[in-house]
Amino acid sequence: MRALRRTVALAGATALVALVASASPATAATNDTLRSKQWGLTQVRAEQAWSTSRGAGAVIAVVDTGVDLTHPDLAAKLVPGGTFVGCSGSASCGDGNWKGVDGVGQDVDAHGTHVAGIAAAITNNETGVAGVAPDARIMPVKVLEDGSGNTADIANGIRWSADHGADVINLSLGSLPGTQVLSIAGLDTEIEQAIDYARTKGALSVIAAGNTSTIACTSPGFSSTGLCVGSTDKNELHSAFSELPIKPDLKVVSAPGGFGFGGCDDDVWSTVPTGAASGCGVGGYDAFAGTSMATPHVAGVAALLLAQGRTVAQAEKALTTTARTPVLGMRGTFTPLYGYGVVDAQAAVASAR
Template identity: 30%
Template sequence: MTLTKAVRLLGATTLTGALLLSAAPTASADQVRDAQWTNAYFDLDKVWSVSKGDGVIVAVIDTGVDASHPDLTGSVLPGYDPSGAGQDKRPSDPHGTNMAGLIVGHGHGDGVGVVGLAPGAKVLPLYRETAAGGDAIPEDIKWAVDHGAKVINLSQAGVGEPKGDSALTEAVAYAARHDVLIVAGTGNDGRGKVASPANEPGVLAVGATDKADVIWPKSNYGSQTMLAAPGVGVVTPGSCGGNQYCIGDGTSNSTAFVSAAAALVRAKFPELTAGQVADRLVKSAKVPTALKGGKLPDPHYGYGILSPYDALTKDIPAGSAQGPLAGTSGSGATAAPSGAATVGADPKQPDALPQARSSSDSGLGVGVLAAIGAGAVLVVVLIVVVVVRSRRRPAPVPPQGQPPYGTQPGWPQPQPPYGGQAPQQGYPPQQPYGGQPPQQGYPPQQGPYQNPYGQGGNQPQR
C-alpha cells in the first residue's frame, strides 16, 4: 500500500457533506452533548461503571490532535511527527482531533462538549506523513508500539492489496509481536473491497452503521470486515470552519469507537493479549436485526455491531493468543531494535504470534543448503516408503464443513450466528444519554440558536 497522495482520511472524506456544529460560548449546555446519540446507544453510565479505559494509551495515527481543545485537555500525550513540522500537536486538519474526541473526550464544564467512549485513556498523536508528503504509517506504527501504545487507531484508507506493502506488513507484525491491537476502517467508497490498511492480516477492520443498526451505504465491505460500529451523524470535537465541533458520517468514526472499546477491555482485562481483546469484542458483538437468522460473518457487518458493555461483562473464555487476528506475522518481521523501548510488549508472551517467512525470502545459509543436500537421498527413500504404504490403505474421509478463519482450534462455527446473541428489543434506547428527550428534526429548530450548523464541510482530498 502506498498512501502517498492516495490516502483518504476516512472521516474527512467521511465528513462528505458534513456540517459544522456551532459551539458559541452562550449555547445551551446540552446542545452538543444531546447531539451525541451514541452516548445513549452505548449506555455510557453502565459502561463507565465497569471501565473508563484508565491507564491505556491509544495511538491515533492521523493529522495530529489539538490538545488545547477544551474537551481534550490533559488527555493527549506528547506525540510524533515524522515530517518534523510539529503537526502531531498543531494540526492543520481537524480529523485527528475528531477521532481523539470520540476515544478520550471528557467534555468540559457541567455537561458541555463531547465525551468519548474511553475518557480514562490517553491519546498518543502521530502525524501520518513524512516531510516529503510520503506515507509514514509503518514508521508511526513502530514508534507508537515503542512508546507504550496498547491500541492503534487508523482511521485511514488507501489503495493497496493485503501484504502488498512490505513495510506496512512488517509494521503490523511488529505490533502483533509486541501485543498491540491495530484497528482500521474499511473505507468510504461503498465498494465491495476493504481498503488498506484495514485489509492487512492482523488488523481489526470496522464498517459503519447508523442509529437503526443499518449498514451505512458508503461503508466498504468484504471478507476482512470483522465488526461494525456507529458512524453516521456523529458529533466530534475539532476546528471546522472556525467552530469547535463537527458532525459527519463514515468508518473513521466507527474505527475510533472500536479503538476506544478496546481500551476499555484492556483496562478491565490487562492480562489478555491483543488477539484475545479482539476476540472479546467480536464474540460480544450485537447481531443486527437485518441479519437475524442469517449467516455470520457477514461482509458488511462482520460478526456484528460493537457492544462495549457486553464486551466488558460477558463470560467469554480468553481463547488463543491470536484470537481472530490470524496471519499477522508477515514478511520481513523483525524483533524490537536493540535499545528500543518495548513498553507494549508482553513479557509472558514475547513472541505469542508465530513468524512467517516471505515467499520471496531466500535467506538460507550455506550450512542449511549443505544439510539439505546430504539428506536428499534419505528424503527420497522415505517418500517412496510413504507412498507405497498409503496405497495399501483407503484414503481417510475429510472433515465436513469449514470453520471460519481457517483451522484455528476451538473457534466456533459460523452457524448459528457468532456468539448466539439475539438482537436486543427496542435498541437503541429511546431516551438519550442523561435522560433528556430526543430532539425532533435534528438540528433543533427551537431555542436561541435556530441554526446551530454552519455552511460547508471538512472535505480535504488526498
C-alpha cells in the first residue's frame, strides 16, 4: 500500500428543501409523474434523441455508493453489480447494494441511487422520473461508504466494471483540489490506470469536475483519459459551485447539475432509496445539486451513442463536437466556463460517425 493515497469523496449531492416553486415546468413527453420537474432532461434534449437511439444494449456502471436494488424505478434495469468497500481483499464481496456489507444505509449513500436514476431510470412507467438513456441497463458498483473511500477500492470497482461488460463508467466522485499533483507526480495513479484499462476494454469513463469552484477539474477528472463534466443550472449558466471544466487534454463538457442555493425544482430530481428521508418530501425521490448530477446526464448520452455501435473515441468526438455553448450559440468550441459546451443528445446521435 502506498504511503500517499487520496481520500476520494462524492462530487457533491446536496438535498435542498423547496421554499418556492421557482422552476419552469419542462415539457413532459413521457408520463413519469416527476417529468415536468426534470429541466435537465430537457436541457440535454434527450427525448429528441430517442427516435434514433434509446441506449438498448448499453450498460452504465454507476461506480459510487451503491444503488437501492429494489427501487421500483430502477430494479428492472439492473444487471449484476459488485461491492468493493468493506471487503477483506480486492475482489467483490457484495452485489452493489447501497447498504453495503454491514447492511446499514447512511443517508449520504443515497447518492448512487440518485445518480443511477438520472442516467437510466425506467421511463414512461407512470412513476417518478425518466432516464436520459431509457433502454440502457445499470450496473451498481459500491466503492464508497458513508460518502467516501480510497483509490484502491475505486480502481478495483472500475476494473471489475470493465471486465463485466460496462460500456460507460460513471464516476460522480473526486478528490480535494490540489491533489492533482499526486497523480501528476506519479505518486497515486491507481484510478487513472484503471480508467485507462477500462478504455482498452471499450468503456468510456465520465467523471465529475468537482464542487469547490476552482479553476480546473479535480482528480481523477483532471489527470485521466476520461471525460470531465462541469455543471449548469436550469438557465444554462455555469453553476457557481462547479469547478471550471478544464483539464490538460481539454476533454471536457457541461451538463445539468443544478443551482445549489434555491428550491428543490432548481436542482435535479431523481431516485433515492425507498424509505430514505427526502428533503423535498416525495418518497423515493429527491432533488440534489452537484457535478455528481451533471455527470450521469453525460453518461446517459454516451450510452445512446455507444448503443449505436460507436467506439469510445467516436462517442467522445460526438459529445464534444455537438455540445453547444449557451448564449453564444457555438458548437464544439472550447470555453473556460463550459468546456466544449452543454451536451446535446439530439445532435450527438445524429452526428456522423
